[in-house]
Amino acid sequence: MLQRNASQIGFIGLGNMGGHMASNLIKFGHKLHVYDISNKACKDLETKGAVVYSKTSDLAKNSEFVFSMLPNNSVVDASYDEIISYGFNKPTIFIDSSTISPKLAKSLQKRISSKGGRFLDAPVSGGVPGAEQATLTFMVGGFENDFKTVERILQCMGKRIIYCGSHGMGQAAKLCNNMMLAISMLGVSETMNLAVRQGLSPKVFAEILNSSTGRCWTSEFYNPVPGISPLTQTNKVPISLINKDLELVANVARSVNSPIPMGLLTHKIYSSLISQGLGGRDFSDVYDLMEKENFSY
Numbered sequence: 001m002l003q004r005n006a007s008q009i010g011f012i013g014l015g016n017m018g019g020h021m022a023s024n025l026i027k028f029g030h031k032l033h034v035y036d037i038s039n040k041a042c043k044d045l046e047t048k049g050a051v052v053y054s055k056t057s058d059l060a061k062n063s064e065f066v067f068s069m070l071p072n073n074s075v076v077d078a079s080y081d082e083i084i085s086y087g088f089n090k091p092t093i094f095i096d097s098s099t100i101s102p103k104l105a106k107s108l109q110k111r112i113s114s115k116g117g118r119f120l121d122a123p124v125s126g127g128v129p130g131a132e133q134a135t136l137t138f139m140v141g142g143f144e145n146d147f148k149t150v151e152r153i154l155q156c157m158g159k160r161i162i163y164c165g166s167h168g169m170g171q172a173a174k175l176c177n178n179m180m181l182a183i184s185m186l187g188v189s190e191t192m193n194l195a196v197r198q199g200l201s202p203k204v205f206a207e208i209l210n211s212s213t214g215r216c217w218t219s220e221f222y223n224p225v226p227g228i229s230p231l232t233q234t235n236k237v238p239i240s241l242i243n244k245d246l247e248l249v250a251n252v253a254r255s256v257n258s259p260i261p262m263g264l265l266t267h268k269i270y271s272s273l274i275s276q277g278l279g280g281r282d283f284s285d286v287y288d289l290m291e292k293e294n295f296s297y
């Protein structure tokens with residue numbers, strides 16, 4: 001459905017997630033102004049009708065709303081530094097959907113508002129399929145009136161748009177969810193492995209698990225045993241990406257003095273896989289590695 005009020009929207013970071021999200025905004029009739037350091041990513045969006053920029057500062061000057069979907073804290077920080085130092089149209093609302101620390105989200109809000117702009121943190125869950133099918137969940141932190149202003153735009157890219165509270169609370173929610181996701185992947189992997197080692201058929205046991213009290217999203221939709229969940233075959237969540245989030249989680253937990261024994265153990269296990277050169281593998285591949293290991297206590 002086309003939006004009645006088409007907007008001038010900037011989009012910085014057109015990777016696996018951002019490319020689909022920007023394309024969905026075009027489908028709804030918005031005018032897109034885009035930037036990415038990858039020429040290929042820019043060309044793909046240009047063929048769909050977006051205007052490509054060579055500087056984020058020029059992009060920001062032509063946009064009422066600016067989204068960013070960038071890899072990590074340092075890239076997001078540097079991109080906003082450039083925009084803030086060159087200036088933008090005063091009422092512009094910046095929406096960062098990257099997964100970054102709540103602390104950086106709060107600092108971006110302060111720096112942008114000191115120049116007269118507005119800021120929301122709006123990280124997402126749903127992965128690349130969710131970005132492609134416009135079914136993402138947005139977790140939004142910031143002033144509620146800004147949230148209400150951008151809600152109709154977020155609805156072009158997502159199915160569930162949830163207001164989480166003040167600046168940084170979107171990122172706080174996102175990091176907690178991803179810690180749970182990573183922990184549950186390890187839990188399901190060792191559970192499936194234990195079942196198979198005892199002689200159970202993985203298909204039979206997965207059916208039992210998914211209709212019993214151990215059921216969770218990972219066991220049902222992203223089961224690490226090949227052939228059980230279709231999504232595991234098509235989606236990819238690299239270990240390096242999930243571990244980046246676990247690193248952010250560890251820092252947040254330290255800052256609020258919250259114990260996360262399972263989160264830290266999960267972080268340690270994924271870090272050791274990265275140090276073995278496996279950072280590019282899917283995070284469910286931890287099951288393949290467990291399959292080859294022996295019991296130790």
Ligand code: NAD
Pocket residue numbers: 012013014015016017018035036037038041069070071072075079097098099100124125126127128236237241
């Ligand atoms: P990606 O690496 O596919 O895309 C990042 C894009 O940013 C790339 O196109 C890259 O060229 C571009 N880029 C890098 N530095 C830049 C700069 N200085 N200026 C402009 N563009 C720059 O990553 P992704 O999977 O799309 O993830 C983006 C963000 O979304 C990350 O913060 C990630 O944690 C988060 N996220 C990812 C997923 C997922 O399943 N992939 C799910 C939810 C959230």
